[in-house]
Structures are given as C-alpha cells and as structure tokens.
Amino acid sequence: MSDTGLDLAAGPADRARGHSRRGFGCLAVLLALAVVGIGLFVVVTRGVDYLDSRLNGPDDYAGEGRGSVRVTVKPGQTATDIATTLVAKNVVKSVGAFTQAAGADPDGDTIQPGVYTLQREMSGESALALLLDDSSRLEVQVALPEGLTTDEIVTSIAGQSDLRAADLRAVLRRPESLGLPAYADGQVDGYLFPASYTIGPGTSARDMLTMMVERFQQAASDLDLVARAEQQGVSPHDAVTVASLIEAEASRPQDLARVAAVIYNRDDAGIALQLDSTVHYIAGTSGQVFTTEEERAIDSPYNTYLYPGLPPGAIGAPGEAALEAALEPASGPELYFVTVNPSTGRTLFARTLSQHNANVARLRAFCRSSDAC
Structure with missing residues (x-):
C-alpha cells in the first residue's frame, strides 16, 4: 500500500498473484462440476438398476439347476435367512430371486426345518418348489421345548415332521419298548427329554420316542440323578x-x-x-x-x-x-x-x-x- 493513500499500479509480481487466484477459482469450479457429474452418474445408475430390478426382476438363474447340494433350513429362519444360505451354496443367484418367489407363493412361509437336496444354479421358483416338496427333505429338525406334556409333545412332533400322531400314540401305549429306566415304572411322562432332534429318512415313531428317552438317560447320567436323588432323600x-x-x-x-x-x-x-x-x-x-x-x-x-x-x-x-x-x-x-x-x-x-x-x-x-x- 502506498503512503499516499491511493492504490498504486500493480507491478509484475502483483499481476502474477492475481492470475494465480483466478486459476485456482477455475480449478474449483471444474472440481465442483466433476463432483456433481459423479453424483448424477451414481443417481442415474442406481435409478436404472432400480428400474431394471422392478421391470426385469432380481438376478436369477433359469431352469431347475444341475448337480446336487444339501441345504439345511433351521427352525425359525425367515425367507431371507434361507435365501442367504441358498446364495452361499450357489443354489440361487440372488437373495431377491428367492424372496420374491416365496412372497408370491401362498405357501412360501411354510418351509419346514430340515436338510434338503437341491441343485446348483436353480431359479428362485424352482428352489422354492423343492423346499416345499417333502420328498426333497432328507432330515427334519424337530425342536421340543421344556415343560410340554406328553400329548403336547406328540402334537408338536407331528406338526414338525411326517410322523403321524396316531403312530406316536400307538407306541406310547407300549412304553416297555422305549427303554425307559426301571425307576420310571412304565410311565412315559417326564422321560421324553426336551431338545432338538434330527429325524432322517425312515425314522419311525418308535425310533423318535426312543431317541427322546435315550436323551433323558444321557441327562440323568450327566447329573448323576440316581445317586443324588438318594442323597436328597x-x-x-x-x-x-x-x-x-x-x-x-x-x-x-x-x-x-x-x-x-x-x-x-x-x-x-x-x-x-x-x-x-x-x-x-x-x-x-x-x-x-x-x-x-x-x-x-x-x-x-x-x-x-x-x-x-x-x-x-x-x-x-x-x-x-x-x-x-x-x-x-x-x-x-x-x-x-x-x-x-x-x-x-x-x-x-x-x-x-x-x-x-x-x-x-x-x-x-x-x-x-x-x-x-
């Protein structure tokens, strides 16, 4: 600044600095435009993807697949949970392919826990059809919580598997065939142990109930039930x-x-x-x-x-x-x-x-x- 109080004409150095500031301003504008352009590209791309998924559906394989793979459906799993497993096993191409098929089928929420034989690279609809087909189920997971009465146990087993309540009750009328401990004195109530059981192909009603008694025997052994009951009087x-x-x-x-x-x-x-x-x-x-x-x-x-x-x-x-x-x-x-x-x-x-x-x-x-x- 001049001591006269007036701005003096800019020298060469001052002109260079002014030119540098104008260059920086142009660069900022270009960067801003680039950011806006990238943002627009992302929005447009996602919009196209969204419209594509809405118009053409989620990524999906075609047909009934090839090869063979075992898939386990656990108790309480949702369609999304099952779909995640199917994608990991390369049964279906995307989670959406399966959940969309399940959502469109009135029976889509009735898939039973168990081990199933499916194929790789199946369409979502084909995978769902096999999961709803009992013949595809190799093993069934039956979960029985604590506190159920014997009648409730029978109803629950029949509801979670292909075993018939009538067959289970017929076996219960002959408790001597189940391997009950001698101190049960022929009573079944209390000796069908609550747990999760895997039922394979060919498992009979007697097999199932015998498994439950054997599981009680295991728990009784682990707890040393006979000796400790005596100590308790x-x-x-x-x-x-x-x-x-x-x-x-x-x-x-x-x-x-x-x-x-x-x-x-x-x-x-x-x-x-x-x-x-x-x-x-x-x-x-x-x-x-x-x-x-x-x-x-x-x-x-x-x-x-x-x-x-x-x-x-x-x-x-x-x-x-x-x-x-x-x-x-x-x-x-x-x-x-x-x-x-x-x-x-x-x-x-x-x-x-x-x-x-x-x-x-x-x-x-x-x-x-x-x-x-």
Whole structure:
C-alpha cells in the first residue's frame, strides 16, 4: 500500500498473484462440476438398476439347476435367512430371486426345518418348489421345548415332521419298548427329554420316542440323578416329578432352586403343595394364570390341592436345569411363592401365609391392568 493513500499500479509480481487466484477459482469450479457429474452418474445408475430390478426382476438363474447340494433350513429362519444360505451354496443367484418367489407363493412361509437336496444354479421358483416338496427333505429338525406334556409333545412332533400322531400314540401305549429306566415304572411322562432332534429318512415313531428317552438317560447320567436323588432323600422318579413341577412353576433360572425348596419344605411338613400347575394339568388349561374353585375340586391324584404329597408322576417334560434344581434345592424356610408378574416371571417367596397373601394381592393388582393374565 502506498503512503499516499491511493492504490498504486500493480507491478509484475502483483499481476502474477492475481492470475494465480483466478486459476485456482477455475480449478474449483471444474472440481465442483466433476463432483456433481459423479453424483448424477451414481443417481442415474442406481435409478436404472432400480428400474431394471422392478421391470426385469432380481438376478436369477433359469431352469431347475444341475448337480446336487444339501441345504439345511433351521427352525425359525425367515425367507431371507434361507435365501442367504441358498446364495452361499450357489443354489440361487440372488437373495431377491428367492424372496420374491416365496412372497408370491401362498405357501412360501411354510418351509419346514430340515436338510434338503437341491441343485446348483436353480431359479428362485424352482428352489422354492423343492423346499416345499417333502420328498426333497432328507432330515427334519424337530425342536421340543421344556415343560410340554406328553400329548403336547406328540402334537408338536407331528406338526414338525411326517410322523403321524396316531403312530406316536400307538407306541406310547407300549412304553416297555422305549427303554425307559426301571425307576420310571412304565410311565412315559417326564422321560421324553426336551431338545432338538434330527429325524432322517425312515425314522419311525418308535425310533423318535426312543431317541427322546435315550436323551433323558444321557441327562440323568450327566447329573448323576440316581445317586443324588438318594442323597436328597427321594426316589429318582420323585426327583423327575419334582423337576416337572419346577419347570411348570418357575420361568427364571434364579428361581428354580428356590421353588424346589418350597416344594420339599411343604412336603416334609405334610402341607398340601397346592400348585396351580397340577390343576391346569388335569383340567387341560395350561397357559392360564389362575384356577377356578371348580377346577381345584377335580378329584385326581394329580390335584395337589386335594391330595398331600407329590403327584404320582411328572406333569411335563423337565429340562436339565429343572432336574438340577430338584437334586440341589436352595436352603431356606420359605413355604410359599407366587409369580407376581407373568410377563417377566418375577416371583416372590414368603415364610408365612399373611406374607404370601400380600404377594398374591400384588399379582391380582398387576392382572387388573395387564393382558398378560
């Protein structure tokens, strides 16, 4: 800047700097245009791809494929889950090819768990057709949760496999053929172990039920059930019965041993167990929270309101955790328990009847404002 207060004519160096700034401005414009151009290219390309997929459908192979490949469908998998497996095995070309076919078929959501024989490079429709064809299924996965009654087990097996309920019941009428432990005394209830089973081609109803008894025998061996039941002062059969009661009454792992303690404490004191689960068992009302006066009056040796002591057998299939609780109950003087929140399984324990009645009042208050009851 001049000391006269006026701008002087720019010298050569100043003109060069001005030219450099103008060059930088042009470069910035060019870069901005390039970015815009790339953005437009991406948008147009994706738009073309989208329109292509909408007009022409997802990438797909044509025909029924070639070769042979085994595919496992697991319990609870969605069409997208199955499609992901099919793409990984090169059965279908894209996830969309299969999910689109499944979505368009009324039976597309009825694929059963199991092991299937498919071909490589099949169309989505062809792959779906084979997965819906029972003849393609080499092995079936049957999942049986804890706590089911024997009738519920039969229904569940028949619903997840090709085995017929009538055939399963026919086998159950001859329990001596299943390899039950001697202490079961011919009773099947409680000895069909809850687990996931794989049923292969040619598996019969007897094979299936025998597998379940063998799985119980394995769990009993792992837990040393016979020796530990003796240490607890009960027969192995009674331990299984107690485990079934625990399974029916408690839903949280931390409550299993405490429920076991209440059952043993009441039995030792000669107090009727008064477990609603046994009434639900004889009334066929499992899943309900409360019992009625009429139901509690049903004359049955399983009715623990009318008859003191343990029922004559299990009311459901206990899992390993419930069996462990029956063999290793908590220590404590509690004589009562009630689940005060059926949604979370929260259970309160009490030593006296007055404490228990207060806890029952909490349950009823909860049920007045909740659909969980």
